[in-house]
Amino acid sequence: MKIATTEQMMVEISWTAVLEAPLPPPVPDPAGLEADPPSAPGPAVSATREHIRRKNSASLAEPGASLGVPGVGADDGEPTYSAYMVECTEEMIRSMKKEVATGRVEFEIGEYMSRLTAEIISRTEFGTGYEKGKQIFHLLTVLQQLCAQATRQLCLPGSRFLPSKYNREIKSLKMEVERLLMEIIQSRTDCVEIGRSSSYGNDLLGMLLDEMQKKRGGNGFSLNLQLIMDECKTFFFAGHETSALLLTWTIMLLASSPSWQEKVRAEVREVCKGGSPSVYDLSKLSVLNMVIKESLRLYPPASVLPRMAFEDIKLGDLHIPKGLAIWIPVLAIHHNEEIWGKDVNEFNPNRFSAQSFTQGRHFMPFATGPRDCVGRSFALMEANIILSMLISKFSFTISDSYRHAPITVLTIKPKHGVQVCLRPLEE
């Protein structure tokens, strides 16, 4: 038996052996691995995440919900996430068409996808307050870039407490973000307190506030505001860049592969008949779904998954001691020739066709187990809607200025962006 001894360092093990090892008992945590305790969400937050997971899965499974009806869902008249997605994509397509009309041909599509997914998550989280939401997310993006800089530098213990220019900048950005978030939260709670509204709203923030209130049994209202603010930030970080990257890489792959682009377009035309996609349509877009999966295999936005062993565990012939930090190398697993075959590095969506594909534990763009992605259905619905709308309005080819340079800093990004040439299609 091999013994992994060094704590807090990356373990070098045979991932194929681990993946083939029988799974330990499923309760309470299938792999005996869990995310760091400090990041574990509280009960109200977990309930909200579960609500989102169910709401998303239900809306994907529910046939007949027309996304074309502006802002209205199929069942209870509340605005649906999908309606926001269609609306925001229509706005982006209109602005792209205007630019094409002025003679512009080349677009750095990553920028557009990043703006679009930020717009969608801002609306989903903050509903009508999304203008302020966008402002918050802009500040969070700057904050994220600043923090990413720190990962590339050698940090001495305790250096984050020094009054350096860098630390002061981070502190003032954090304070500004929290001030804006507090303003939004305060105006919601005020509306309920003075009786102008009976609920905190149908958006993500409203759901969080409702859950917190329920947990307090409706008595008085002293919310854990820090928890709510942290959760708002988590959703933005977790659901913005990952989705933008999925879309950007998929467009790069389709722009480089005219035959797959044509296959997807033909399918979208047949299913959507020239209109906006409905939730019912999405489940029929099988070619597009295969393309999205292959894109997630080749460029999984989350390239590694950090875990910590909470107890001694045995995986195959490998002993993992309690407390060991483990990084699950998703990118390496998705590019393992033993698992995927000789064409592992090629774009071949056919490998995900119903006949040939068994998902197993080898395909994990959204992780697996109890801490998998709660936004999975949301992300897939968003990708299907945006790609089907874009592909029916434009044909795209990869530009000569594109330089293929994926870089990995937790997520996999195109270092120099993805430049594509757009040509509007006849309506």
Ligand code: HEM
């Ligand atoms: C293509 C898009 C996406 C990908 C590839 C992705 C991937 C992942 C992965 C791999 C994890 C697990 C991380 C870990 O355990 O270390 C995760 C967690 C999470 N994701 Fe996503 N995600 C995507 C989109 C979204 C969206 C759109 C949302 C929100 C609407 C979202 C919300 C979350 C949240 C809240 C968690 C933490 C769950 C928990 O800790 O219980 N994700 N995501």
